[in-house]
Amino acid sequence: xxxxxxxxxxxxxxxxxxxxxxxxxxxxxxxxxxxxxxxxxxxxxxxxxxxxxxxxxxxxxxxxxxxxxxxxxxxxxxxxxxxxxxxxxxxxxxxxxxxxxxxxxxxxxxxxxxxxxxxxxxxxxxxxxxxxxxxxxxxxxxxxxxxxxxxxxxxxxxxxxxxxxxxxxxxxxxxxxxxxxxxxxxxxxxxxxxxxxxxxxxxxxxxxxxxxxxxxxxxxxxxxxxxxxxxxxxxxxxxxxxxxxxxxxxxxxxxxxxxxxxxxxxxxxxxxxxxxxxxxxxxxxxxxxxxxxxxxxxxxxxxxxxxxxxxxxxxxxxxxxxxxxxxxxxxxxxxxxxxxxxxxxxxxxxxxxxxxxxxxxxxxxxxxxxxxxxxxxxxxxxxxxxxxxxxxxxxxxxxxxxxxxxxxxxxxxxxxxxxxxxxxxxxxxxxxxxxxxxxxxxxxxxxxxxxxxxxxxxxxxxxxxxxxxxxxxxxxxxxxxxxxxxxxxxxxxxxxxxxxxxxxxxxxxxxxxxxxxxxxxxxxxxxxxxxxxxxxxxxxxxxxxxxxxxxxxxxxxxxxxxxxxxxxxx
Ligand code: FAD
Numbered sequence: 001x002x003x004x005x006x007x008x009x010x011x012x013x014x015x016x017x018x019x020x021x022x023x024x025x026x027x028x029x030x031x032x033x034x035x036x037x038x039x040x041x042x043x044x045x046x047x048x049x050x051x052x053x054x055x056x057x058x059x060x061x062x063x064x065x066x067x068x069x070x071x072x073x074x075x076x077x078x079x080x081x082x083x084x085x086x087x088x089x090x091x092x093x094x095x096x097x098x099x100x101x102x103x104x105x106x107x108x109x110x111x112x113x114x115x116x117x118x119x120x121x122x123x124x125x126x127x128x129x130x131x132x133x134x135x136x137x138x139x140x141x142x143x144x145x146x147x148x149x150x151x152x153x154x155x156x157x158x159x160x161x162x163x164x165x166x167x168x169x170x171x172x173x174x175x176x177x178x179x180x181x182x183x184x185x186x187x188x189x190x191x192x193x194x195x196x197x198x199x200x201x202x203x204x205x206x207x208x209x210x211x212x213x214x215x216x217x218x219x220x221x222x223x224x225x226x227x228x229x230x231x232x233x234x235x236x237x238x239x240x241x242x243x244x245x246x247x248x249x250x251x252x253x254x255x256x257x258x259x260x261x262x263x264x265x266x267x268x269x270x271x272x273x274x275x276x277x278x279x280x281x282x283x284x285x286x287x288x289x290x291x292x293x294x295x296x297x298x299x300x301x302x303x304x305x306x307x308x309x310x311x312x313x314x315x316x317x318x319x320x321x322x323x324x325x326x327x328x329x330x331x332x333x334x335x336x337x338x339x340x341x342x343x344x345x346x347x348x349x350x351x352x353x354x355x356x357x358x359x360x361x362x363x364x365x366x367x368x369x370x371x372x373x374x375x376x377x378x379x380x381x382x383x384x385x386x387x388x389x390x391x392x393x394x395x396x397x398x399x400x401x402x403x404x405x406x407x408x409x410x411x412x413x414x415x416x417x418x419x420x421x422x423x424x425x426x427x428x429x430x431x432x433x434x435x436x437x438x439x440x441x442x443x444x445x446x447x448x449x450x451x452x453x454x455x456x457x458x459x460x461x462x463x464x465x466x467x468x469x470x471x472x473x474x475x476x477x478x479x480x481x482x483x484x485x486x487x488x489x490x491x492x493x494x495x496x497x498x499x500x501x502x503x504x505x506x507x508x509x510x511x512x513x514x515x516x517x518x519x520x521x522x523x524x525x526x527x528x529x530x531x532x533x534x535x536x537x538x539x540x541x542x543x544x545x546x547x548x549x550x551x552x553x554x555x556x557x558x559x560x561x562x563x564x565x566x567x568x569x570x
Contacts, residue, residue, distance in 0.1 A: 042067040042110065045474070046128060046151040048118050050074050050100045052460040053157035053359030055545065056467025063475045064109045069149060073117040073133035075100050077545060078180050080460055082553065084224040084511075086183035088232040089565035093184050095552035098545045118158070119146070121329050123352050126151050153354045155470065156326075156341065160360040160458065163321035169291035174316035177221055186315065190229065191569040193312050194237060197244045204247070210312040211248045214296060216288050217318035218252050218259030220510050223271060225315055226250050227513025230278050234514075236564045251281040251309070253288055253298060255318075260510055260518075262457070267510060267518040270528050274512050320458055326361050339363065345500030347470055356470055359463035364456065364501070456503055469501045509536050 043066055047054050050072040058070065076097040085091040104111045116130035132145045162178055164170040175186050190213075197210040213229055215222040233248050252259060252275065258268045259275075259282060275282050285301030295308045322330070322340055330336055333351050340363040342350045349355040350365060456462045476498070507521035509532070519532040527535070537557065544550035 043152040044069065044150065045153045045155060046071060046149055047155045047157060048072065048128070049157035049159060049359070050077055051157060051159045051359060052077075052080070052463035053159075053467045054155070055100075055103065056464045057155055057157065057358070057471045058103060058107070058111065058467075059545075060468045060471030061107075061109060061474055062471075063478065065478055066109065066474065068109065068111040069151075070100065070104070070111065070113045071116050071118055071128070071130055071149065072100070072113075073115065074179075075113065075115050076180075077103065079540075079544060079549065079553075081540060081543075083177055083180070083183045084221060084228050086180070087177065087186040087225055088190060088228045089187060089567065090228065090231075090560050091553055091556040093180050095549060095556050097180060098549055102546065102548075114149070116147070118325055120325070121154070121156075121332070121355075123154075123333065123355060126154075126354070128154065151354075153356070153474075156329075156349070156355065156357040156361060157359045157463070157467070158323055158325060158361050159463075160320035160326075160340070161323050162316065163319045164316065165318065167288060167290065170316050173291045173293060174216070174314045176316055177225065186225075188569050189313055190232070191567055194241045194244065194567075195569065197247065197312075198241055207244055208247050208249065209294075209310045211244060212309070212311045212313075213248070213250045214309070214311045214314045215250070215252045216296075216314060216316050218254030218256075218282065218284075219262070219317060219319070220260065220508075222252060222254075222315065222317040223259055224511045225317070226252055226275070226280050227278075227511055230280055231513045232565060236567060239564070240567050249281065250279075251283060253283045253286050253296070255285070255287045257284055257301075259284070263508070263510060263518065264520050264524065264526050266526050267520060267528065270518060271510065271512055274514070274516065278513065320360060323361065346473070346498060347466060347501055358466035358470060360458045362466075459508070461506060461508075462503055465503055466501060473498045509539075511536060 045061075045066045045068045047057060047068060047070045050070060051074075054070065054072065055077045058068070061068065076099050079096040079098075082091050082096045086093050086096065100113050104113055114130070115133050117133050118128045119131050120129040122129065127148045127150050129146055129148050162176045164174075175189065176182050177186065193210050193213075197207045202210075215226050229250055233245065233250075237245050237248065258272065260268050260271050263271075272282060283298070283300075286298045287301075288296055289299050289306065290297040291314060295310050296314065297306055297308045299306055326341055330338055330341060333349070335342055335350070341357040341361055342365040343357050343362050344350060345364055347356045347358050347362070347364075349357050349362075505522060507519060507525075510518040510520075511533070512518060512528075515533045516529050517532040517536045518526070518528045519535060520526055541550055541554055544553060
């Protein structure tokens with residue numbers, strides 16, 4: 001897979017997606033017809049997923065010489081950054097979704113959509129096996145009906161699922177916030193909690209328990225939901241449920257020492273201070289060990305004594321893990337010990353032919369990054385002494401950052417204060433600019449850094465850029481075939497016809513409630529307050545996938561300003 005794109009074109013003939021369907025037992029004759037249907041000369045591209053990565057790929061794909069089939073159990077795209085706004089009625093669910101068929105309709109290329117879930121990938125025969133996504137809802141559909149789809153190129157963009165870390169009781173007692181249905185369920189549950197707490201014949205304790213909202217995980221989603229809920233309580237509950245307003249309690253439980261710890265320290269500090277002022281209880285260094293029907297058990301940092309608290313509703317928002325399809329596929333291709341599918345910098349799945357992975361289900365293998373950094377270091381050692389000063393190292397890091405922006409994000413995010421600190425840790429000395437370290441020491445420190453180095457964040461921004469990048473590669477693939485030498489600007493790497501994927505970090509937001517948002521923009525520029533909230537409104541309005549959703553979202557915001565939130569439990 002180290003050759004040019006032509007290399008994997010050659011491995012792919014059009015009949016790659018025809019022929020015998022191996023696990024015929026499970027597959028209906030219908031499905032075989034489906035697999036055989038692709039008799040056209042066009043190369044078949046199968047895209048798994050209608051999320052950020054898949055949608056961005058589709059939107060940017062312009063080459064008419066492909067036959068594209070999109071397979072996803074969800075026939076719409078969700079603008080996930082606005083999901084927390086749906087939980088308390090600031091924005092309606094339908095305003096942030098766009099039917100995938102609307103997106104396809106506008107394309108001038110051959111694209112079809114199939115509402116199904118991919119259950120298995122067979123890279124050897126270039127086929128995927130799928131299951132009807134609506135079997136449980138549609139009484140007429142045969143349960144578990146499966147079919148096969150052949151491909152020349154497979155684009156895996158299935159995202160990730162909530163990670164419960166196998167904590168007992170999470171499944172069944174907690175809400176998650178990943179899909180549109182989750183947000184709708186939370187909204188109904190929030191309203192129901194207020195209605196329930198307003199019933200007669202309840203003791204004060206019982207009302208308090210019902211109105212205790214717990215958020216597990218102090219990341220951006222947990223923090224934004226807490227802010228939304230606090231706004232709902234302050235702005236609407238006062239009018240709608242005046243008798244119980246004083247009983248509401250919001251608690252954020254975070255296992256590390258700070259909330260929003262992937263953000264700049266100034267933001268973390270401001271958010272913690274704001275939550276304190278807003279009466280949102282933030283429990284830091286508190287690890288949830290179990291959740292039962294009535295209470296949450298936690299273990300506090302530095303203490304062996306377990307504690308527990310009663311709750312009415314819990315949102316579990318602690319991070320993401322691989323979907324079963326991806327776990328199974330990783331085992332199949334020898335990546336069983338990884339968190340997400342490893343790809344090279346061209347987004348090709350390592351060890352596979354013609355399969356690409358992008359978005360939350362994939363990660364660019366950092367091993368190569370570390371090798372490249374070591375190579376840059378070696379080149380910086382111009383006098384061949386085998387040593388570099390820390391000062392020189394800092395200069396070299398500028399080169400590294402220009403090549404690998406994720407190294408900068410990693411450094412900026414203060415997960416490790418400074419790369420040099422790791423070096424010093426490895427050397428066991430205090431950081432001094434003049435200390436000389438051998439290249440070997442730099443390299444071993446780099447591998448320590450590698451194990452700590454954060455991959456690209458699992459965000460819509462990354463998924464979106466990856467989708468656009470891959471579509472551009474596919475748009476130009478034919479041109480490259482006709483002109484094997486390739487355009488001069490892409491020569492010289494000796495590895496690949498296209499430049500590798502480079503992520504451009506455009507900044508990140510953390511809405512904190514009370515019309516205040518924290519923004520961390522490129523160049524370590526931090527802005528917190530009302531002005532950033534307006535920036536947030538304008539950016540998220542501009543990033544909507546269609547004029548229809550843009551109009552709906554903006555009108556929802558205006559409606560909320562004028563009339564408040566809709567508190568009906570539907
Ligand atoms: P997804 O968008 O999750 O899409 C995955 C797609 O694959 C879906 O269509 C799904 O139905 C489909 N699928 C699943 N299983 C299968 C299968 N077996 N076969 C076929 N298809 C399948 N990021 C930001 O940059 N900024 C933010 O402000 C932000 N806020 C967020 C708020 C919330 C509440 C959440 C949950 C996420 C937020 N994110 C944000 C993260 C962002 O949503 C994800 O990083 C992004 O959705 C990843 O895109 P993706 O295409 O990889 O996956």
